[in-house]
Amino acid sequence: MSTDVPFLALAPIYEELREEIDAVALRVLHSGWFIGGPEAERFEAAFAAYTGAAHAVGVGNGLDALHLTLRAMEIGPGDEVIVASNSFIATMLAVSMTGATPVMVEPDSATYNLDPARVEEAITPRTKVVLPTHLYGQPADLDALLAIARRHGLKLVEDAAQAHGARYRGVRVGAHGDAVCWSFYPSKNLGAAGDGGGVTTNDPALAARIRTLGNYGSAERYVNIEKGVNSRLDPLHAAIMGVKLPHLDAWNARRASIASLYLDTLRDCDLVLPHVPNWAEPVWHLFVVHTPRRDALRATLAADGIATQIHYPIPAHRQAAYAELGFGEGSFPIAERLAAETLSLPIGPHMTMDQAERVVGAVRAASTA
Numbered sequence: 445m446s447t448d449v450p451f452l453a454l455a456p457i458y459e460e461l462r463e464e465i466d467a468v469a470l471r472v473l474h475s476g477w478f479i480g481g482p483e484a485e486r487f488e489a490a491f492a493a494y495t496g497a498a499h500a501v502g503v504g505n506g507l508d509a510l511h512l513t514l515r516a517m518e519i520g521p522g523d524e525v526i527v528a529s530n531s532f533i534a535t536m537l538a539v540s541m542t543g544a545t546p547v548m549v550e551p552d553s554a555t556y557n558l559d560p561a562r563v564e565e566a567i568t569p570r571t572k573v574v575l576p577t578h579l580y581g582q583p584a585d586l587d588a589l590l591a592i593a594r595r596h597g598l599k600l601v602e603d604a605a606q607a608h609g610a611r612y613r614g615v616r617v618g619a620h621g622d623a624v625c626w627s628f629y630p631s632k633n634l635g636a637a638g639d640g641g642g643v644t645t646n647d648p649a650l651a652a653r654i655r656t657l658g659n660y661g662s663a664e665r666y667v668n669i670e671k672g673v674n675s676r677l678d679p680l681h682a683a684i685m686g687v688k689l690p691h692l693d694a695w696n697a698r699r700a701s702i703a704s705l706y707l708d709t710l711r712d713c714d715l716v717l718p719h720v721p722n723w724a725e726p727v728w729h730l731f732v733v734h735t736p737r738r739d740a741l742r743a744t745l746a747a748d749g750i751a752t753q754i755h756y757p758i759p760a761h762r763q764a765a766y767a768e769l770g771f772g773e774g775s776f777p778i779a780e781r782l783a784a785e786t787l788s789l790p791i792g793p794h795m796t797m798d799q800a801e802r803v804v805g806a807v808r809a810a811s812t813a
């Protein structure tokens with residue numbers, strides 16, 4: 445029995461950078477400065493520079509990044525925000541938190557990302573924002589979505605929680621739309637040692653408003669200009685991510701070499717593999733295959749000691765949380781079929797090529813018979 449292949453190993457990220465991470469963690473502990481301050485500012489500046497945006501604002505998590513961005517854009521009850529029907533539910537929840545309605549639109553069935561043609565059809569006089577998710581680490585078709593947003597006077601907000609370092613037509617995701625929202629949840633391509641999030645934008649007023657909203661609606665101490673929340677990026681997380689950020693491209697490159705191996709060696713299997721348009725440079729947050737025999741394949745791999753996951757088993761419109769929208773089975777057939785057939789294979793910056801070859805062997809044995 446060979447050793448197991450985990451879905452994603454997080455401990456080796458720390459092991460690789462242990463000395464530096466320990467040093468900055470101690471630096472923060474000794475500084476006595478535990479909220480905001482120079483460590484948070486330094487990471488914000490570094491992340492803004494990395495993404496090519498003029499401003500980065502740290503917040504408490506990715507859901508807040510989306511929610512506070514929408515609030516800063518004055519989105520609220522009566523407004524509609526267009527989202528992909530197959531996105532992670534946080535994309536929809538952020539819209540709901542403002543009182544606006546998430547309008548789900550089916551994805552392109554090859555890229556799993558928001559389909560510009562369907563977005564255009566879904567626009568109503570109430571639509572205020574188009575909110576694509578760069579799902580699984582692959583950018584959505586930003587030029588097409590931006591053109592639609594500009595034509596209709598809408599904002600474009602990107603959910604980049606899975607896309608740290610991804611490029612669209614050679615340019616890193618980070619400032620194509622009006623705002624780009626990030627999660628630093630530990631398993632994302634760039635992760636904190638707990639919850640964290642951020643927003644990048646070229647709009648200084650928007651950045652300032654998001655920062656104010658995340659600080660009780662206060663830009664000046666004890667002066668509250670609106671009803672904000674408490675959502676900030678802690679300096680401990682900021683300092684740790686400051687150590688990790690210079691390694692992100694190398695880690696993404698390792699993910700890409702595993703993805704290439706999968707793409708090359710699983711081509712003749714009875715599986716739908718990811719499709720990468722020529723303008724996209726994904727960062728392979730997940731490597732997702734589709735098959736109607738998903739549950740059987742998953743069980744076979746599990747018996748071989750290979751961990752897989754499902755992103756996501758129940759589309760948002762079929763969750764009890766969204767029963768109020770009244771969408772029955774068949775309302776979004778593409779999202780429903782994807783949910784029934786999707787399977788995420790192990791991938792990560794510290795997965796070895798031997799482990800990847802083991803996954804290939806097991807998938808091939810189960811899918812080419």
Ligand SMILES: *Cc1c(COP(=O)(O)O)cnc(C)c1O
Pocket residue numbers: 505506507508531532534535577603605606626627628629639640641
């Ligand atoms: C992780 C994720 C979020 C939410 O981020 P949190 O930091 O967990 O709140 C939002 N959207 C997508 C697509 C995600 O993958």
